[in-house]
Amino acid sequence: MSYGLARVSGSSPQAREIAALAHSCAQQVQQVWPEPWSGNIHIEAPATDTEYRRLTGAPPGQHSGIAATTLADVHPDGRASNIRVVLDPEVWAELTAQGRRVILTHETVHVALLQHPRGPLPTWFVEGMAEYLAYLDSGLEVAEVAAPLLQRVARDGPPDRLPTDAQFTGDDRAEVYAQAWIACQVAVRLAGQEAVLRSLIGPAAQRQGQNGTSQPLPLSTRRLTNAWRAELQRLAPDSGAGA
Numbered sequence: 001m002s003y004g005l006a007r008v009s010g011s012s013p014q015a016r017e018i019a020a021l022a023h024s025c026a027q028q029v030q031q032v033w034p035e036p037w038s039g040n041i042h043i044e045a046p047a048t049d050t051e052y053r054r055l056t057g058a059p060p061g062q063h064s065g066i067a068a069t070t071l072a073d074v075h076p077d078g079r080a081s082n083i084r085v086v087l088d089p090e091v092w093a094e095l096t097a098q099g100r101r102v103i104l105t106h107e108t109v110h111v112a113l114l115q116h117p118r119g120p121l122p123t124w125f126v127e128g129m130a131e132y133l134a135y136l137d138s139g140l141e142v143a144e145v146a147a148p149l150l151q152r153v154a155r156d157g158p159p160d161r162l163p164t165d166a167q168f169t170g171d172d173r174a175e176v177y178a179q180a181w182i183a184c185q186v187a188v189r190l191a192g193q194e195a196v197l198r199s200l201i202g203p204a205a206q207r208q209g210q211n212g213t214s215q216p217l218p219l220s221t222r223r224l225t226n227a228w229r230a231e232l233q234r235l236a237p238d239s240g241a242g243a
């Protein structure tokens with residue numbers, strides 16, 4: 001079934017409300033996207049775990065705990081087709097309305113990025129910006145969402161460097177996503193939202209950092225890292241920074 005920008009397939013009985021939500025998330029991303037984007041989004045909403053595993057090829061018996069995953073056929077030239085967001089019906093059912101909107105907006109950012117070919121970006125930047133846009137109008141506070149990370153920072157201090165790509169698949173990936181999210185908040189504060197979004201969607205040639213490495217942003221890795229570590233420290237509970 002279709003609703004505005006969204007198309008939903010699969011046998012979920014909630015297809016209509018999922019389509020309405022996905023349409024709204026696509027509009028939200030479209031509004032801030034610094035270049036025209038169609039906003040077209042395809043959601044696969046299975047009704048059962050069996051249907052979900054058939055769509056994703058996930059092995060039975062173990063649950064990732066991930067409510068939504070963006071999949072695509074990526075071609076050798078970097079183009080992607082058959083871009084779709086697959087919902088895990090069991091995890092999805094446990095989310096609040098607010099949680100569903102955050103997750104679907106995050107995946108919408110992946111869809112928009114996949115619809116335009118681009119060179120490789122560091123994972124912290126892609127996931128951090130997906131989180132940034134997902135939480136932008138959510139009304140949720142960073143201290144609340146990132147509480148486990150901030151408690152760790154209060155205990156052990158901030159990490160020395162921005163998360164590596166490999167950290168995003170580790171056991172403490174929720175904290176790593178929060179690290180990336182806060183790094184992108186800081187980048188937006190320093191460079192402006194539009195400039196940061198342009199770095200995210202621009203062609204690889206425009207994203208060469210000052211030293212020609214993987215730093216895609218219009219500010220140096222060192223400046224961003226220092227500001228990010230200071231922000232983590234400021235946000236950490238009992239840091240003496242006051243309420």
Ligand SMILES: [Zn+2]
Binds near residue numbers: 110127130
């Ligand atoms: Zn993501």
